[in-house]
Amino acid sequence: MNHKMLKTISCGVLPLMTLAMVAGTATGAEYYLRAEAFTKNLPDPSGVGTIPIPMWGFALDDSFEGLELQAVSVPGPRLTVPAGDTTLTIHLDNNLSVPISLTIPGQITTKTPVFFTDGQGRQRVHSFTHETPAGNTTMVDYTWTGLEPGTYLYLSGTHLAVQVQMGLYGGVTIDAAAGEAYSGVTYDAEVMLLYSEIDPALHTAVDDGSYGTTGPTSTVDYNPKYFLINGEPYTSATLPMSAGAVGNRVLLRFLNAGLQTHAPNLLGMYMSVIAEDGNVYNFPKGQYSLTLPAGQTKDAIVTPSADGAYPLIDRRSDVTNAGGFSLGGMVRFLEVAP
Template sequence: MLTRQFIKRMILAGALLTLFPLAQAYAFIDGITGTSFQFAAREGRLSTPDGGNLMFWGFADITPGGRSTVQYPGPTLIINQGDTVTITLANELNEPVSMMFPGMTMLSSTAPVFSKGQPGKITSLVPEAAPRETQTYRFKAEKPGTFYYQSASNQAIQLRMGLFGAIVVRPGSLGAVSVTIPTYLSCPPVGHREGSGGVNTIISAAPCAKNFTTYAYGHQSSAYDREFLYLASEMDPKFQRWMEFEPDKINNPFDFSTWKANYWFINGRNAPDTMGMANAMNLPSQPYNCMPLFHPGEQVLIRIINMGQDFHPLHTHGNHMDVIAEDGNLLQSAPGSGADLSWEAFTVTMAPGKTFDAIFDWTGKGLGWDIYENTAIFRPYEYIPDHLKTFTPFTSPVASGTTPKLAAQGLPVIMPGIQETIAGPNWSGSPFLGSMDALPPGEGGFNPFSGFFYMWHSHAERELTNNDIFPGGFLTMAAIVPWPATGDNLTIYDEYMP
């Protein structure tokens, strides 16, 4: 597995650090950058793919030039290690709201708020903004990593209503770090540019080496090509409707013992909206999508956050993830040792309030057959031992005394006929990467690049529904996009552009 190899090499080969000037890192994950923000806490309305909609409370970026609409989840803050960040929160709701930033060094007051000043009757963990008033928070981002912010007031209600968002803290520059590519993989040409915006470059052939310039943490073992956010949350529609329609909440309180999620969100959307366009017009308050697109051999950083109240087992089809950090802390045995305590998982349990960073990659290593069938030239990161492998599978056992083998073919088995299968929307018709073939009538069609698609989803499969309707919920498809002959067909925003 390349990831494991890769982290090992990064840990052992820190000495290979070469110093190149590094441009400011790209904002690959959709979010807002800067050090001074104005936020508003507001009521909004989100759409669910079953045709419903729910009221929520969220944050809006009302900084001049900002999106200014309330959104679910709140705007993702993308800041740099060492930044001092100021956020002024304007409260447009009818109850006090606040913001807390676990993992950050607070520079503004952290004094809790008690109801009528009575000790024991805590209403907020940090100072609040009263309705129609503002509160200013200042903190220093000492450490790089994946974090979040959330309301510290009346959390039982406000967190269920959506007052939270992600924080990405980028590390200081490490310069370019050279990593050798395992020799069992074919080397892309020297000068080949990889990752979002082509920021990482193949610098030598045999032994093939690549320069990384993007890292999640201040160590080479966290280098990546592309990054994606997985922020989980859930809603019980009964509760959302009670919040919206119950006129007498004092005498008709919501029984939280009956709270049961029936909508599950990734980055504020339920499947299949998770795979829609970012900033889609029909989802004005849910701007973030979640559909990882990447190439074979690229290192994909998954920033995992659970802002809900339930555990979610995140399962990545296709390969294991390498979990390199927890709650914004690199899993290292000592400072500078790199992610030497990282662990691999095909399912990561997302606990409420926790964050993980994991690195995923895929090359098809060890499949036992050539994913490019009979393509003579080596594709970037192709697993060399399987190149041009062929098989002679049997046909049907219809006659005795004969050897009814087919001509040599690239797949070890004969595929069933298209009339024998029911194909999914992301099936190209061909088992080979970058190829397409006949599909059953009306099936397929959502795979323009003939890529390999993998469901990345909650393995608590009840969560693959939208309020009783399957499929939906906590589900998205990650896709491996074949390398184009030249250049890149994924934009710096990781969108496919032929």
């Protein structure tokens, strides 16, 4: 069995795929994710050295408890559902000390919420769907059928206030067809921009067990110090992101897995904002600024007319690393080739 990514043999061949779907044999995309704690080193605000932050993240394996294909990271591995597939299965291996689960807001699936009884005898939701217990020895599956194309987040669906900000999130993309994000929306190049934040105090408290006991009891005092795009804050060593070439239709996929609203502003170019939460707008919006609330995704097309490095800045001024001299945080340069 090819564990790397099980797909139908019909992948990419439309007539065959149609046949396969009619025959009911499409198996769709499969991924093996492993949740694990790790330490992330983020820049010290003094500009010298780093600060270790306890994180939870996802790694990509070739099979359940098999070989690691991609080390644990935040955000988790990007899951790309090949064009034409309408089913996604994630097999989950949980190496954390608490039960977790997976949801993809915007994709429809049957959920089986998990409840607990609180101190006053009330039934309360603990998880939006079935959980993967800590240290599971058999894999737990999460399956979505009838996938809709677009840009989505996958997130833990268990104790979200803690688990999502600890790092249990990632991006999943489903294209309508090869090089076509949505029906009729083609692109030549793409850039994925997943926004999130880190409040080191919460991470320390969750890690040392003081969260909910002697430390904070909720995220009400959330005060993020690090502002990440694709898991990293900007530093002077951050390389520009490749964003196609002059004349290309470049798809910018924006996702916000943080708890705060961000305002990406692109300098030097207008975006044609085409979709929100995986839903295509009736008419694209020509803007250089975006609203990117917590949990939302937005897709935009830019068609650069000149080469160069275009700054993309968070206009909420989350462009610092823990209060150090900027530029830091949510900044990237989009490099357009001639």
